[in-house]
Amino acid sequence: MVTTTLVPHGFCAGVRNAIKTALGIPFRGGNVYCLHELVHNELVVEDLRKRGFLFVESLDEVPDGSQILFSAHGVSPRIRAAARRKGLDVIDATCPFVERVHLDARRFSGKGLKVVVIGKKDHVETIGILGEAPDAVVVGDPAEAMALADDPSCAGRTLGIVSQTTMNSDSVKRIVEILSERFPVETAAETCNATKERQDAVKAFRGDALLVLGSANSSNTKRLCEIFGAKTFRAADMDEVRSLDFSGVEHLGVTSGASTPEEFLSAAVAYLETLKN
DSSP states (O other), X not given: OOEEEEOSOSOOHHHHHHHHXXXXXXXXXXXXXXXXXXXXXXXXXXXXXXXXXXXXXXXXXSOTTOEEEEOTTOOOHHHHHHHHHTTOEEEXXXXXHHHHHHXXXXXXXXXXXXXXXXXXXXXXXXXXXXXXXTTOEEEOSXXXXXXXXXOGGGTTOOEEEEEOTTSOHHHHHHHHHHHXXXXXXEEOOOOOHHHHHHHHHHHHOOSSEEEEESOTTOHHHHHHHHHXXXXXXXXXXXXXXXXXXXTTOSXXXXXXXXXXXXXXXXXXXXXXXXXXX
C-alpha cells in the first residue's frame, strides 16, 4: 500500500446529540431502557450496555413507570402514545433532521396529500415516519417509483414526498424526478447534510480501494459501500480490519459511517500505517 487518504468521517450532529443525551441521563436506581439501538453502531451500543442501558425492541418489554430512551431514528406517534399510557419517563434522542422529516410527513398528510416515503421498508427510521401518515407508501428505488403509477391509491392524488435521511442522495433525486413526471408533487425529500457530504466525497475519491468503517446494520455505512465504484472493504471493529487483505492496493481511502466512533477510525488508520513498512 502506498498512500492512505481520509474521506470525511466522524459522528454526525444527530449522533453526537443522541450519545450526549444518553450519557446525561441520571439513573434513578433502576434500569434505563432504550427502544431499539440508540444509533446503528455496535461499538457505541456495547459501550452503553456496559453503562447499564437495556435495549428493547418493544415497549411491552419495559415496566410501567420506567425511564425510556427513544433512539436517534425517531418513533411514530403510536409509540409516543403507548409510552404515555404506560407512564414512562421519556428521554427523546431523535435526530433533529429526522424530526423535520416527521413534521413534513405530518404536514403533507394534513393537507390531504398522498405521502410517499423514499426509504427502506424495514428501517426503523422509515417505520417511524410512516406513522405520521395513515396511507403512506414506501418507495425504495427507481423501479418502485415507476410502479407507483399503477397504484390505485395514488390515482388522482398529489404526492407529498419525504425521505429517510440516510438514503443514497442520487437515488433520492432520481426517484423524485420519476414521480414528478407521473404525478403532481410537493417534495421535502433530501438526505441529511452529513450523509450527502460523505457520499459526494466518496464519489469524488480517485483511489483504487475504499475502507468504510461501520456496522453492517448502518444504512449510511451501506450506502457508502454501494456508491464507490472500485474495490470496497467494510469493517465493524479492529478484528475485522486486521482480517482484511489489502494486497495490491496502492491508494486506499478511509471513511466511516455517521455513528462510527473516532477512536475506532484512529486505531484503524494507525494500523494501516504499519502496513506501509
